[in-house]
Amino acid sequence: GNSVTQMEGPVTLSEEAFLTINCTYTATGYPSLFWYVQYPGEGLQLLLKATKADDKGSNKGFEATYRKETTSFHLEKGSVQVSDSAVYFCALIPNDYKLSFGAGTTVTVRA
Amino acid sequence: EAEVAQSPRYKITEKSQAVAFWCDPISGHATLYWYRQILGQGPELLVQFQDESVVDDSQLPKDRFSAERLKGVDSTLKIQPAELGDSAMYLCASSLSSAGVYEQYFGPGTRLTVT
Numbered sequence: 494g495n496s497v498t499q500m501e502g503p504v505t506l507s508e509e510a511f512l513t514i515n516c517t518y519t520a521t522g523y524p525s526l527f528w529y530v531q532y533p534g535e536g537l538q539l540l541l542k543a544t545k546a547d548d549k550g551s552n553k554g555f556e557a558t559y560r561k562e563t564t565s566f567h568l569e570k571g572s573v574q575v576s577d578s579a580v581y582f583c584a585l586i587p588n589d590y591k592l593s594f595g596a597g598t599t600v601t602v603r604a
Numbered sequence: 605e606a607e608v609a610q611s612p613r614y615k616i617t618e619k620s621q622a623v624a625f626w627c628d629p630i631s632g633h634a635t636l637y638w639y640r641q642i643l644g645q646g647p648e649l650l651v652q653f654q655d656e657s658v659v660d661d662s663q664l665p666k667d668r669f670s671a672e673r674l675k676g677v678d679s680t681l682k683i684q685p686a687e688l689g690d691s692a693m694y695l696c697a698s699s700l701s702s703a704g705v706y707e708q709y710f711g712p713g714t715r716l717t718v719t
Contacts, residue, residue: 525705536710594646
């Protein structure tokens with residue numbers, strides 16, 4: 494079946510630190526991959542996406558590269574801010590177009 | 605910017621009572637989704653509508669949950685009777701279509717607590 498495994502949290506960082514959240518997936522065919530972010534008290538927002546191998550999604554200083562050979566889509570940001578504190582979800586849409594989420598990683602950035 | 609609206613934002617109910625949630629998708633979005641998000645987990649699809657028709661309710665506990673989208677616009681999700689294990693965030697999302705990879709836009713959710 495289709496599944497997403499992402500790094501367990503919580504992750505606590507200082508401002509301006511480097512952030513990496515690991516995400517690997519299992520899927521048939523060639524899924525599209527996503528990172529969603531959920532700020533406190535809000536719904537999920539699409540952060541970035543990649544639809545084919547070697548694509549790089551980027552937004553708000555975050556980046557993730559679709560690595561088919563390692564079935565991974567790790568999220569990175571070079572210098573985090575307090576406002577990046579949120580829960581981050583890795584997700585995929587496989588051939589049946591059903592969105593599947595990982596369990597989420599809680600990130601807290603301290604000033 | 606258009607948003608998905610949900611109400612209420614918070615609901616506390618006693619077990620065995622009935623509860624209902626409402627969702628108004630982005631105008632023009634044909635596909636509407638209801639997800640359940642248990643604390644510490646990712647959202648899981650409960651039901652998916654294409655216009656007014658249910659296209660996937662395989663994960664909906666049909667003995668107590670029901671969902672409708674009568675005119676193909678807004679939607680209601682109902683639980684009757686509520687159980688303690690139903691405590692969760694209920695998220696509504698919409699997209700232009702389900703026949704392809706279309707971005708899903710999420711509402712703020714309804715947090716349900718069953719006591």
